[in-house]
Amino acid sequence: LSGHARVDDDLLEELEEVLITADLGMQTTRQLVAAVEERLGRSEAADPQLVRQVLKQEMISRLTEVDSPLDLEQASPLVIMVVGVNGVGKTTTIGKLARLWTSRGKKVVLGAGDTFRAAAAEQLAIWGERAGVDVIRHAEGADPGAVAFDAARAAVARKADILLLDTAGRLHTKANLMEELKKIRRILEREIPGAPHETLLVLDATTGQNALIQARLFKEAVEVNGLVLTKLDGTARGGIIVAIANDLGLPVRFVGIGEGADDLRPFDPEMFVRALFE
Amino acid sequence: NLTEKFDTVFKKLRGRGRLSEENIKDALREVRLVLLEADVNFRVVKDFIAAVRDRALGQDVLKSLTPAQQVIKIVREELARLMGEGEANTLDLAARPPVPVMLCGLQGAGKTTTCGKLALSLRRQKRNPLLVPADIYRPAAIEQLKTVGRQINVEVFDSQPGQDPVKICEAARAYAELNGFDTLILDTAGRLHIDSELMQELVRIRDSLEPREILFVADAMTGQDAVNVAESFNQVLDISGVILTKLDGDARGGAALSIRAVTGKPIKLVGMGEKLDALEVFHPDRMAQRILG
Numbered sequence: 003l004s005g006h007a008r009v010d011d012d013l014l015e016e017l018e019e020v021l022i023t024a025d026l027g028m029q030t031t032r033q034l035v036a037a038v039e040e041r042l043g044r045s046e047a048a049d050p051q052l053v054r055q056v057l058k059q060e061m062i063s064r065l066t067e068v069d070s071p072l073d074l075e076q077a078s079p080l081v082i083m084v085v086g087v088n089g090v091g092k093t094t095t096i097g098k099l100a101r102l103w104t105s106r107g108k109k110v111v112l113g114a115g116d117t118f119r120a121a122a123a124e125q126l127a128i129w130g131e132r133a134g135v136d137v138i139r140h141a142e143g144a145d146p147g148a149v150a151f152d153a154a155r156a157a158v159a160r161k162a163d164i165l166l167l168d169t170a171g172r173l174h175t176k177a178n179l180m181e182e183l184k185k186i187r188r189i190l191e192r193e194i195p196g197a198p199h200e201t202l203l204v205l206d207a208t209t210g211q212n213a214l215i216q217a218r219l220f221k222e223a224v225e226v227n228g229l230v231l232t233k234l235d236g237t238a239r240g241g242i243i244v245a246i247a248n249d250l251g252l253p254v255r256f257v258g259i260g261e262g263a264d265d266l267r268p269f270d271p272e273m274f275v276r277a278l279f280e
Numbered sequence: 281n282l283t284e285k286f287d288t289v290f291k292k293l294r295g296r297g298r299l300s301e302e303n304i305k306d307a308l309r310e311v312r313l314v315l316l317e318a319d320v321n322f323r324v325v326k327d328f329i330a331a332v333r334d335r336a337l338g339q340d341v342l343k344s345l346t347p348a349q350q351v352i353k354i355v356r357e358e359l360a361r362l363m364g365e366g367e368a369n370t371l372d373l374a375a376r377p378p379v380p381v382m383l384c385g386l387q388g389a390g391k392t393t394t395c396g397k398l399a400l401s402l403r404r405q406k407r408n409p410l411l412v413p414a415d416i417y418r419p420a421a422i423e424q425l426k427t428v429g430r431q432i433n434v435e436v437f438d439s440q441p442g443q444d445p446v447k448i449c450e451a452a453r454a455y456a457e458l459n460g461f462d463t464l465i466l467d468t469a470g471r472l473h474i475d476s477e478l479m480q481e482l483v484r485i486r487d488s489l490e491p492r493e494i495l496f497v498a499d500a501m502t503g504q505d506a507v508n509v510a511e512s513f514n515q516v517l518d519i520s521g522v523i524l525t526k527l528d529g530d531a532r533g534g535a536a537l538s539i540r541a542v543t544g545k546p547i548k549l550v551g552m553g554e555k556l557d558a559l560e561v562f563h564p565d566r567m568a569q570r571i572l573g
């Protein structure tokens with residue numbers, strides 16, 4: 003009769019299904035349910051509506067807790083390195099950010115740091131054209147460190163406000179590729195003290211539990227400080243970012259909601275959680 | 281891993297004599313957690329556990345001296361069977377040339393790269409493939425396929441961003457007939473399964489080209505959403521098979537089970553790296569092992 007709340011089994015299974023199919027993962031799901039049980043009294047835990055409401059609030063508060071805005075004025079040029087595994091939307095996201103910040107009157111320069119994948123520099127060049135910004139690029143097969151160096155130099159020389167450096171997609175399990183990323187970071191640091199001021203890890207909303215491992219390993223390698231969650235215009239919910247907020251304290255800066263230059267939104271925890279439950 | 285978890289579950293039983301149904305259910309609860317952690321879809325896991333439970337509650341397990349091993353064996357066998365063990369999973373190219381092979385899937389899954397891998401593998405089998413860039417939307421997509429073609433010395437049909445993808449494929453077929461290419465590898469743009477206009481574009485390409493193979497390309501790290509995507513692509517196109525990419529990573533690949541469960545179609549090939557020779561035949565038993573961790 004201690005009044006210890008316990009969500010009833012049927013409701014529990016229903017909530018588990020919602021959270022797990024949203025890719026939160028079992029561990030985070032259990033933590034959230036335990037947190038909800040802690041906050042509710044015995045009789046309250048029997049009210050499905052109330053339980054759901056408290057659960058949403060719990061998720062929103064965890065996301066809000068790690069939320070921190072990206073300060074564009076903290077340095078000039080502000081150097082942003084964009085990293086992530088293959089095909090998640092790094093290059094496209096850079097195109098969108100170039101458009102966003104140019105429309106806000108910022109001078110943006112892009113660095114075509116993917117010198118490995120077929121037509122990667124061409125792809126970024128087209129995005130640069132669309133935003134009306136300079137793109138620093140070398141020939142395919144060139145040293146990505148050299149592109150980083152030139153891009154940093156150019157950003158300073160051209161008095162850019164923001165430098166966005168694209169990098170080749172790479173799996174976090176490939177040690178040599180992660181070393182290459184560290185080298186690129188060191189080159190940026192040497193050229194522009196404090197750079198990169200922001201390291202954005204791009205995650206695909208369709209990815210499951212592996213996104214948590216990606217976040218962990220990229221953070222260990224190159225001090226990721228923000229996330230971009232792409233492809234939220236699909237049916238995947240991207241709930242793994244709740245696990246990432248929980249375990250790694252990383253905030254989502256932006257969400258990608260399509261393939262066009264304007265399909266980018268600042269992250270809104272409330273909207274995100276509401277959409278997850280729909 | 282699963283063996284350790286089961287040993288923990290069954291260790292409590294040693295000295296208590298016979299195994300009970302409750303013990304088996306505890307073990308199956310562990311299996312459920314393992315599968316969910318591996319990204320197998322929630323409902324697919326439910327169905328799988330129900331299917332395994334009957335065998336697991338059988339006399340040979342309850343009376344066994346090594347019940348943990350028995351349950352694991354059942355789970356592994358069921359999983360491998362579901363993944364398509366014993367099924368033929370080769371590409372069907374038995375048609376009048378040029379045989380069209382169409383690749384489709386979500387954005388970024390690895391279609392363009394896989395088209396290149398396929399072309400190289402077919403060339404090594406003494407076939408004469410033509411790569412067809414039918415993605416007119418993604419910036420430099422056509423250029424990407426052309427670059428890939430140059431790297432492996434396979435011809436790429438010349439298309440332009442303004443053209444209609446169906447017309448591109450039809451023109452490529454005519455070109456292939458005229459010039460003795462025996463296989464057409466159609467690279468299509470990534471698209472959402474909920475984008476009805478773009479899904480209809482795939483239907484039009486399929487209806488006009490009548491591909492021998494319609495291969496759904498899926499990223500091995502896909503999570504719970506795999507069922508929704510695979511089901512839609514299959515319902516709209518009646519895919520002939522699946523290619524799972526980026527298996528060189530450490531994603532457990534539970535999406536493979538979800539995709540199999542919801543489409544019933546064979547997983548034919550797997551992408552094992554970014555290089556164009558990184559394409560392998562799919563092994564159901566190895567996939568089952570990987571999913572179970």
Ligand SMILES: Nc1nc2c(ncn2[C@@H]2O[C@H](COP(=O)(O)OP(=O)(O)OP(=O)(O)O)[C@@H](O)[C@H]2O)c(=O)[nH]1
Nearest residue numbers: 088089090091092093094171233258259260387388
């Ligand atoms: N629907 C949708 N598609 C997206 C979004 N962001 C990117 N894409 C698409 O995803 C695909 C891959 O995008 P890229 O920008 O090339 O991804 P990347 O991470 O740079 O890929 P690599 O450099 O090859 O590792 C493209 O087809 C993009 O149009 C998004 O928010 N929504």
Ligand SMILES: Nc1nc2c(ncn2[C@@H]2O[C@H](COP(=O)(O)OP(=O)(O)OP(=O)(O)O)[C@@H](O)[C@H]2O)c(=O)[nH]1
Nearest residue numbers: 088089387388389390391392393470526551552553
């Ligand atoms: N590690 C690894 N990377 C792969 C594999 N297959 C493809 N990739 C990479 O995944 C990224 C996306 O590949 P693409 O071939 O551009 O994907 P796509 O499906 O054509 O993309 P869209 O046309 O934009 O839909 C590229 O960086 C590829 O090099 C694979 O098996 N392993």
Ligand SMILES: [Mg+2]
Nearest residue numbers: 092093116122
């Ligand atoms: Mg890229």
Ligand SMILES: [Mg+2]
Nearest residue numbers: 391392415421
């Ligand atoms: Mg492509």
